Amino acid sequence: MTSSDLWDAETAERYDESSAFMFAPDVLDPAVDFLADLAGDGAALELAIGTGRVAIPLAARGVAVIGIELSQPMADQLRRKRSDIPVVVGDMASTAVPGTFSLVYLVWNGLGNLRTQSEQVACFRNAARHLAPGGRFVIELWVPGIRRFPPGQEAVPFHVGAHHVGFDTYDMTTQQGTSHHYRRHPDGSVTYGASNFRYVWPAECDLMAQLAGLELERRVADWTGEPFTTDSESHVSVWRRPEPPSRPLEAPAGA
Structure with a gap:
């Protein structure tokens, strides 16, 4: 598995x-x-x-x-x-x-x-x-992108565009992270998706x-x-x- x-x-x-x-x-x-x-x-x-x-x-x-x-x-x-x-x-x-x-x-x-x-x-x-x-x-x-974290910040943007905005969150005790994706579609709707990773x-x-x-x-x-x-x-x-x-x-x- x-x-x-x-x-x-x-x-x-x-x-x-x-x-x-x-x-x-x-x-x-x-x-x-x-x-x-x-x-x-x-x-x-x-x-x-x-x-x-x-x-x-x-x-x-x-x-x-x-x-x-x-x-x-x-x-x-x-x-x-x-x-x-x-x-x-x-x-x-x-x-x-x-x-x-x-x-x-x-x-x-x-x-x-x-x-x-x-x-x-x-x-x-x-x-x-x-x-x-x-x-x-x-x-x-x-x-x-951990060194880009100022004190108290919880997420780092990795892409900011007209149709997509993405942020990464990190757990520095386990090297686990999650990418958060917000996408704007042609009809004006916005959807959210996430994927997990180990950095x-x-x-x-x-x-x-x-x-x-x-x-x-x-x-x-x-x-x-x-x-x-x-x-x-x-x-x-x-x-x-x-x-x-x-x-x-x-x-x-x-x-």
Whole structure:
């Protein structure tokens, strides 16, 4: 059993529309460029593939993509758009798929959907199990906005727009959080929705990667490769599964 929120059919049906800003070329294209470069001629596994926001354009670049997705309705939405991208329904911390991959990736804060540290560690280990030697595991994750809390404040806004306002609330004793979404619809109505997460710092991610046998290769602030600094609000991190050491050639008998 997983601790992740499970997205239902209604949420899946409106996902692409409600997340339209994530499909904008200036948001999506750099991510696809980054991942396609790492995949090279190899295959890619996407954890929490959703409706295929990243997988579909990545497959259009010639990368063989397979996905793991917890929500059957989300997987159904993807299959309606591209039936040739295989999707296995299951949780990303334990579900296995056949084969090995040059790239495993998890985008848009997906690691936080696993709401226990043990599940997040298991996710890193599951990614490592699917990697060929020399393969990379990539995550895109926000840096918790805790330092933006003035004394007495209970929430931090992460998006304020004409049609959507979002706030995060944090429990700093458990590293649990909730994203609160208020959306204004064309008819003038406003709806509320919430999703739960566990926040994790970059250094904790590195420890999880180490436990999975992975080595940090690079960390940047975003998909365009901007340097990661103390002021960065997100990071794209790349860990590599090391190549096995080569065995020395044995000298011929009697040499």
